[in-house]
Amino acid sequence: MQIALNILSLTSFYMCFALGLALVFGVMRVINFAHGEFYMLGAYSAFLCVSLIGPTTGALTAYIMSFAAAAIVTGLLGVLLYLVVVRKLMDKPLTIFIATLALSYMLQVVVVELFGPVGRSLPSPIPGIVRIGDAILPWSRVFVIVAISTLSVGLWFLLMRSDVGRRVRAVAQNPTGAVLQGVSVTRVGMMTLVAGSMIAGVSGAIMAPIGGITPFMGAAALWKAFIIIIVGGIGSIWGAVAAAFLFGTIDTFMTVAGAGRYLALTNAVIMLGVLSVMPSGLFGEKE
Amino acid sequence: MQLFAKLDSPRTVVLDLVTVLVVIAGVSVLAAVGSSYLQGALVIFSINAVLVISYRTITTMGGWSFAHVAIMGVGGYAVAVLSKPPMDIPVAVTFALGGLAAGLVSALLAYPVLRTRQYYFFLSTFAAGEALRQCFIQFRQLTGGTSGIAFIEYPAFVQTGDTLQFLALVLAVFFLLGLFYLMFDASETGMKIRAVGLDETLSQSLGMNPWRLRALSFVLGSVGAGVAGGLLVSYNGIVAPADFSPELMFKIVAACIVGGTRRLYGPILGLTFLTIVEEAFRGVPEYVPLVWGGLVLAATLYVPNGLEGLVDRLRASLVRRRRHA
């Protein structure tokens, strides 16, 4: 039972930062290397919010408000990123990769200058644990699971059921066709990037109480996210969910079994293996 | 033959050869007048130059590999393991063996990795590179784990600690490999590979075997990386997994994007630019990522065809001026 809870917790943890990346990658075929830094900035926004406003309104309220703050900050950065970088380099995905990589280095230094290299701690505004049978799960983890599930389901509804979502999917599946249908690819592109960035920021705020906040938490999280969307497949949100679940399970079992040191190697080999057999990932569309 | 019309003329062979010679000449001059530290920095630069031109060969087939630095590590570890007991093979020989080992590993990797294209290619090579790096860490009996293997020697014909002699060795290797890569590029096989890079479906319909050509380019580029790895390891005297980091890989890719990869001088220009930035700001190491990031970002935005593109525009304007004179 405990293991099942661990898997659920870890999967939602992985989904957090993979979700936004999968969206942007799937729709625009753009890898935003600064995604990790948007995640990090979301976490710092949460910290600032709780520190500055918390004493007046209470930690929990400030924490909920910080989601909005994180979304605004990263949303604005997403707009900026689109206008300055992505729109100009649309046809060169590798160049966008390097440009956003350069941006991520810059953001890290800025945050180090502002907040110092050591990092901050944000205790969970929802303390305590819940017992299910003889297994335990802290409320903060429950919150993460609920929040991310809500976010994922919300995203799914948006993509599948709304007008906007239809346009986004059109661009993802066939950009030329979409243009012919009268869909503004630039506007969809910008919306997607902004949405992806906001998801990254809010995820950072959600995860902030769990691991500690450092200027480099984004970089660490990003590699895992890459592995997940590669295995899940381009263009597939459900693929990302499935891959997150797959790795959540494998990683939990291996760590519990004491084989934790072989995790990175196993993950890399799984990734290679999946790609050998299914070059577009588990649920990806053929290029 | 529309496809071949897109490719460069044979005159570019001369241009590439000049590039190689200019690099060697430039580095030699700087080393002759520079301090001991500068000479060491030039050794590292020259090894990176080998890395960068071997990487360019891989990019000509249309794929951007993220396993290049990890494969370099294969060469490095080969030198470390083979030059020590019980094998005790002379270091100079291990350089070649390191290159071969790297080529072998890349040939094995070619199977899973070359079935992918574009984004998947660079993501799957990233996976392969990570897997390799993890192997360096986990097979600790052989590789020394995270601590690596220390006290690796210079080749017998280079006096230990003599940086200038080692630099001469690296430049000689750069000359040989540079010559090889530029001739390969200009050859018919090289042209076919570039054709595949430009338009794979069309090439296939013309009777070329894209997979074999891409694999060839991938393996040949990897051999260069392996040799570079061996040289680095001998110069540093130590091999450790951290030396083959994603940061170095990004630097190589950035050098090629900032510099351009149409010709040999593109990546060299990019590498020179990045190296100068790092050295210029070494007094304030905490700001180096900021400056590096800012300049690379600016380069991708304002110099879209790379520094090569700048050079081309300069040449074109000179030609125009001469015509109007």
Add this chain to the structure above:
Amino acid sequence: MQRKISILAGAAALAAASVSFAQDSVIKVGVVQPQSGECAQWGVPITRGVELWAKEFNEAGGIKDASGNSHQIEVTGYDNACYTAGEELTAFRRAILDDGVEFILQTFTPASRKAIAPLATENKVLTTSYGAGYLSADYPYLIGSVTGSPASYMYLVSYLIEENPDIEKVAIVTADHSFGEAARAFYKAGIAPYTDRVEIVFSDPYDPAMAGDMFSIAGPIASSEPDLIVELGFTPGQQASFVETMQQLGYSGLFASEGWTMNFLTDRLQADYLDGRIYSAYVVDASEQSFSPRVAQFYDAYVETYGQAEWSVFASVAYAAMTTIEAGIQMAEEPTGEAVRAALFAEETVDNPLFGESRWAGSEIYGADTHLLTPLPVYVTDAEGNVTLDGIVDVGAWWQENAQAALTELEAGGQVTAQ
């Protein structure tokens, strides 16, 4: 008239001579640490510790050598890209060949020390660390200034076992990287002499990338029901998260590590849980005011300059490591690497300004007695989250008594390089 002129001339000459005395050589010290990136959280406080050490002397007119000359100390930081061996070598080349540095403080990471050993020894640059890590008779310019890491892990766990006879089960929680590996071996070595009453119930290393999710790591540890958990490898935030998770899983034993970032812990955990449970030992923790007045002053200076939020025990660790070099400079005729080394090794012991008389040791592990075994203060946290002094380990005495048992474990863990 003439006598006045000659008196004046004599006075002028004397003045000129004393001016030239005061303008003696500047002592150049290099600190090779991560200055940027993730590892800067350790590298930056370490560099600052050395800078403040130098500042103390510079503001008092300089450090005096045995010839009576005062020298200003110039400290420069160099980046080693998060403890990469190749970059360590590049940094050393910059420092030694370009900047003429004579003394360097570096990491104890064995790979990094090995990488620079020939260069430092060739150029007679005295290279020390806050621990041993790697030393060798072939490279006499590599020294360890203080007991430090990784040896401190061994002394810390053995101290706790001796002081707390009800400890029967110990869990060793280390990351799967070189620091973690070393810690694991030294923790085991510290437990080795007590295997008749103490059992190691957990010692699987974890993947550092997994430390974001504390549950999977903490679960098996809690199931093994230890009385004492010794750790190395969590970042400050992860440490706090780990302690919190262990508490949630019902753990009621002790925690020990080289250092804890207390404000992260006090944020998350109640004082009554923390009281008397969190132990640390790492050279010296300047935030504890009673061990040494000089170190307490250093803490005040650091907090004044950089702020309380920026405090890290690594700053005082670096500061303490430099005091051995300080003693050497004060005993040497001139402040060169060669002269200072000769002065330091003239006797079998060195009178360290903070720790007192300490003996050179290390031959059983490294093949050379170039590791200064300074006494190790052990700290525990009280109910207010402040660090208090619990005891001081006579490191030399413990090693004399238990070296045999410990060495077996150290060899098994690959930490012994003596031939």
